[in-house]
Amino acid sequence: MRSTRATAEPPxxxxxxxxxxxxTPDGPVAAVRDVAFQVMPGDRLGVxxxxxxxxxxxxxxxxxxxxxNGRAIGRARFAGQDLLALPAAALRRLCGDRIAMVFQDPxxxxxxxxxxxxxxxxxxxxxxxxDGVSARRAAAAMLAxxxxxxxxxxxxxxxxxxxxxxxxxVLIAMALLCEPELLIADEPTTALDVTVQGQILxxxxxxxxxxxxxxxxxxxxAGFCNRALVMYAGRVVESGPVRTLLARPRHPYTAGLLRxxxxxxxxxxxxxxxxxxxxxxxxxxxxxxxFAPRCPIAVARCRVERPAPRTVxxxxxxxxxxAAS
Amino acid sequence: xxxLALPEAAPRGRSLWRDAGRRFAGNRAAMAxxxxxxxxxxxxxxxxxxxxxxxxxxFWDLMAAPPDLAAWHPFGTDTNGRDxxxxxxxxxxxxLMVGTVATLVSLVIGVTYGAVAGYLGGxxxxxxxxxxxxxxxxxxxxFVILLMVVFGRSILLIFIALGAVEWLDMARIVRGQALSLxxxxxxxxxxxxxxxxxxxxxxxxxxxxxxxxxxxxxxxVPRVILFESFLSFLGLGVQEPMASWGVxxxxxxxxxxxxxxxxxxxxACLAATLLALNFIGDGIRDALDPRDR
Amino acid sequence: xxxxxxxRLAGAVPTFFVIVAVSFFLVRLAPGGPFDQxxxxxxxxxxxxxxxxxxxxxxxQQFTRYLGGLLRGDFGPSFKYHDFSVTExxxxxxPASLTLGFGAMTIAVLAGIAIGLTAALKRNxxxxxxxxxxAMTGIIVPSFVVAPLLSLVFGIYLRLLPVGGWxxxxxxxxxxxxxxxxQIATIARLTxxxxxxxxxxxxxxxxxxxxxxxxxxxxxxxxxxxxxPVLSYLGPATAGILTGSVVVEQIFGIPxxxxxxxxxxxxRDYTLVMGVVVLYASLIILFNLAxxxxxxxxxxxxxxxx
Numbered sequence: 001m002r003s004t005r006a007t008a009e010p011p012x013x014x015x016x017x018x019x020x021x022x023x024t025p026d027g028p029v030a031a032v033r034d035v036a037f038q039v040m041p042g043d044r045l046g047v048x049x050x051x052x053x054x055x056x057x058x059x060x061x062x063x064x065x066x067x068x069n070g071r072a073i074g075r076a077r078f079a080g081q082d083l084l085a086l087p088a089a090a091l092r093r094l095c096g097d098r099i100a101m102v103f104q105d106p107x108x109x110x111x112x113x114x115x116x117x118x119x120x121x122x123x124x125x126x127x128x129x130x131d132g133v134s135a136r137r138a139a140a141a142m143l144a145x146x147x148x149x150x151x152x153x154x155x156x157x158x159x160x161x162x163x164x165x166x167x168x169x170v171l172i173a174m175a176l177l178c179e180p181e182l183l184i185a186d187e188p189t190t191a192l193d194v195t196v197q198g199q200i201l202x203x204x205x206x207x208x209x210x211x212x213x214x215x216x217x218x219x220x221x222a223g224f225c226n227r228a229l230v231m232y233a234g235r236v237v238e239s240g241p242v243r244t245l246l247a248r249p250r251h252p253y254t255a256g257l258l259r260x261x262x263x264x265x266x267x268x269x270x271x272x273x274x275x276x277x278x279x280x281x282x283x284x285x286x287x288x289x290x291f292a293p294r295c296p297i298a299v300a301r302c303r304v305e306r307p308a309p310r311t312v313x314x315x316x317x318x319x320x321x322x323a324a325s
Numbered sequence: 326x327x328x329l330a331l332p333e334a335a336p337r338g339r340s341l342w343r344d345a346g347r348r349f350a351g352n353r354a355a356m357a358x359x360x361x362x363x364x365x366x367x368x369x370x371x372x373x374x375x376x377x378x379x380x381x382x383x384f385w386d387l388m389a390a391p392p393d394l395a396a397w398h399p400f401g402t403d404t405n406g407r408d409x410x411x412x413x414x415x416x417x418x419x420x421l422m423v424g425t426v427a428t429l430v431s432l433v434i435g436v437t438y439g440a441v442a443g444y445l446g447g448x449x450x451x452x453x454x455x456x457x458x459x460x461x462x463x464x465x466x467x468f469v470i471l472l473m474v475v476f477g478r479s480i481l482l483i484f485i486a487l488g489a490v491e492w493l494d495m496a497r498i499v500r501g502q503a504l505s506l507x508x509x510x511x512x513x514x515x516x517x518x519x520x521x522x523x524x525x526x527x528x529x530x531x532x533x534x535x536x537x538x539x540x541x542x543x544x545x546v547p548r549v550i551l552f553e554s555f556l557s558f559l560g561l562g563v564q565e566p567m568a569s570w571g572v573x574x575x576x577x578x579x580x581x582x583x584x585x586x587x588x589x590x591x592x593a594c595l596a597a598t599l600l601a602l603n604f605i606g607d608g609i610r611d612a613l614d615p616r617d618r
Numbered sequence: 619x620x621x622x623x624x625x626r627l628a629g630a631v632p633t634f635f636v637i638v639a640v641s642f643f644l645v646r647l648a649p650g651g652p653f654d655q656x657x658x659x660x661x662x663x664x665x666x667x668x669x670x671x672x673x674x675x676x677x678x679q680q681f682t683r684y685l686g687g688l689l690r691g692d693f694g695p696s697f698k699y700h701d702f703s704v705t706e707x708x709x710x711x712x713p714a715s716l717t718l719g720f721g722a723m724t725i726a727v728l729a730g731i732a733i734g735l736t737a738a739l740k741r742n743x744x745x746x747x748x749x750x751x752x753a754m755t756g757i758i759v760p761s762f763v764v765a766p767l768l769s770l771v772f773g774i775y776l777r778l779l780p781v782g783g784w785x786x787x788x789x790x791x792x793x794x795x796x797x798x799x800x801q802i803a804t805i806a807r808l809t810x811x812x813x814x815x816x817x818x819x820x821x822x823x824x825x826x827x828x829x830x831x832x833x834x835x836x837x838x839x840x841x842x843x844x845x846x847p848v849l850s851y852l853g854p855a856t857a858g859i860l861t862g863s864v865v866v867e868q869i870f871g872i873p874x875x876x877x878x879x880x881x882x883x884x885x886r887d888y889t890l891v892m893g894v895v896v897l898y899a900s901l902i903i904l905f906n907l908a909x910x911x912x913x914x915x916x917x918x919x920x921x922x923x924x
Contacts, residue, residue, distance in 0.1 A: 110821055459636060
């Protein structure tokens with residue numbers, strides 16, 4: 001189910017000038033800087049980046065889930081409201097109800113001391129006011145919908161009594177209970193076996209809602225998403241339709257990542273391409289393009305002037321001095 | 326030598342200590358505690374230079390007198406007319422001595438026991454640890470008191486008894502470390518390269534054990550000192566004429582309404598010493614293994 | 619579950635045996651006997667006394683006799699108070715000691731957890747640092763320093779509470795508080811550390827992402843995992859309170875078992891000393907076992923299989 005970009009419709013999520021800072025004993029550290037993007041209804045946005053690129057913190061900030069020393073500034077409009085300006089109680093009403101998030105590691109994302117039933121029904125009780133019996137019934141129905149057999153029996157279990165794949169399904173079920181408009185999945189397949197990964201992706205595929213998938217896996221991007229956002233060192237370096245990005249990456253980082261994917265159609269002896277160097281520490285905020293030290297085509301200008309994102313070819317936004325117009 | 330160099334743990338160990346030293350120096354509470362402890366220890370050693378009076382000299386006309394700096398009685402005198410300052414400093418000697426020696430005793434017993442159990446592993450280890458578990462459940466305080474009651478109050482016995490009480494935790498820690506170190510890659514690598522066992526132990530295992538052992542030993546000292554004061558307070562500690570803080574506090578407690586300084590000075594010294602030692606121990610632990618608190 | 623409990627209980631038996639044996643033989647090894655008093659008794663009477671207390675029998679026989687007595691709950695006669703058996707003396711001191719012990723434990727748990735949770739929620743604030751520094755002091759400063767100080771302040775200067783004796787509820791306040799203080803401090807530190815760790819867990823983040831209000835997150839998701847380590851600590855805490863009661867009863871003049879123990883030690887009343895040691899050791903073992911079982915029941919990860 002894909003929808004073409006309906007430019008007349010308002011975006012479901014509209015983020016602008018987003019910045020996330022953490023207060024540390026050594027001073028403030030910016031994990032996310034100057035991020036702007038839109039998610040249209042029906043989109044499947046893939047957010048791509050290495051660990052430390054800020055991709056997770058970005059969305060944690062939107063839901064008010066940052067660590068106590070974190071702070072988010074900017075604007076994030078969801079269904080007409082600015083998430084960052086909402087009072088805590090109003091934000092909590094949205095979370096789990098209209099926006100839901102599924103976290104990375106199913107091993108640890110569920111409370112090991114509570115039964116599955118409790119963890120599922122509390123969402124329904126909270127947001128829909130359902131009583132215990134109805135909530136339990138709805139939970140069982142949702143478990144069945146995400147592909148868990150014998151849902152009634154499973155409800156009474158504790159998380160450690162389920163397999164990894166089942167736990168991930170439970171997490172997804174938990175997110176879907178209130179039929180959210182936007183589902184954010186943080187690396188939904190990373191902690192799972194390859195076969196299970198496919199099943200989970202198929203499950204997500206069938207869901208008729210707008211999704212954001214945070215990942216570092218190009219396979220997920222290619223098979224699942226229609227739009228992509230590439231992040232590096234806390235900033236968006238490239239964004240656009242997935243097809244365009246894969247066929248013709250504009251930013252040297254994206255290009256480098258694509259080149260680094262081992263390919264079956266290349267001779268086996270060829271050394272694997274890598275991007276030399278390491279991503280910068282969040283605390284190192286220098287001048288110029290953050291990718292310049294590792295960039296194969298960097299010029300002098302790149303080291304002193306930070307490239308602003310600009311639109312290229314109508315659909316692609318890229319932050320690079322050298323991206324062809 | 327071959328092109329493959331042995332993963333050299335020693336240089337890594339050195340820079341670890343230097344890092345730790347820097348971190349410790351930045352820990353204000355710990356550094357202040359070192360200062361406090363130094364003052365107490367030096368005063369205890371330098372008693373003859375700090376006061377003209379001896380431990381037992383009785384001032385017949387100054388029974389339970391309040392502090393009087395002019396007459397060289399900064400802490401006042403006790404109910405028997407003896408100068409409290411001198412007695413408190415002698416108490417410091419006893420406490421520090423007992424603390425160090427008993428901790429050393431527990432260190433020797435605990436480290437040996439734990440290292441043997443950990444390195445040998447298997448059934449021997451299981452048996453040795455079972456013994457530790459049994460002993461762990463015993464209320465040692467009562468046994469020590471029993472010992473004191475039965476064998477009389479000799480300071481040697483106190484050293485040994487207190488040391489014997491505290492070695493269990495040390496043994497557990499050392500054994501845990503030895504077990505985990507045994508399986509680490511650099512030990513396996515060394516073995517594969519043919520490095521003899523003894524050298525492995527000396528070069529790889531011991532430096533990695535030092536950290537937790539030092540931390541734990543530093544935290545054991547105040548416990549032992551407390552234990553000894555406890556015994557003295559109950560009348561089961563060191564004999565007269567040696568004056569332990571516990572005895573002084575016990576006497577002070579009895580006269581608290583008329584002469585509160587008799588409790589306050591030795592009590593404050595004991596509390597300060599214990600606090601300082603704990604801060605130092607915590608500081609060493611944080612320095613060696615910084616964790617977000 | 620039941621078989622696990624029985625197995626653990628069976629495992630505690632060797633420990634108990636060791637305690638009794640060590641106590642017994644230690645006492646018998648003591649130089650001099652219980653009847654070495656200022657007044658020398660005529661040999662005939664002394665022989666009679668020896669026989670009455672079974673001190674003329676071979677030592678192993680005495681040991682078996684003592685074990686038999688223990689199984690019947692009989693600790694033997696007091697060597698000092700010739701008219702009383704140790705059982706009677708212990709029984710007499712029990713009410714006071716139990717009041718102190720339970721009171722202190724209850725206060726320690728309630729206050730310690732409350733303080734620890736508050737400090738965890740307001741982590742790294744001034745309040746947190748203050749509370750933790752106070753806790754550190756509470757753990758370090760010995761009860762025999764604190765007790766007289768409290769007596770001085772509340773009993774003598776402020777005249778609010780009695781400084782000693784055991785009459786009326788007011789006289790229990792200072793001893794219970796003194797006994798509870800180091801435990802409050804330890805439990806507070808433990809709770810704080812555990813709560814901070816739990817609050818940082820991924821599953822707490824999931825709960826918050828579901829939109830649950832903070833109060834509900836705390837009560838339903840955080841409380842149990844955060845408090846389980848405190849439960850584990852209750853075993854050693856009991857041991858600590860038992861030990862502490864020795865000093866507290868002495869200072870405040872409370873007629874409890876702890877004070878008997880001290881007096882008996884000074885009087886060389888061996889059977890009484892032994893009786894108290896065996897009693898305390900048994901209590902500690904039983905309590906540790908109870909805590910262990912409770913922990914297994916409460917932690918679903920440990921599974922119910924025996």
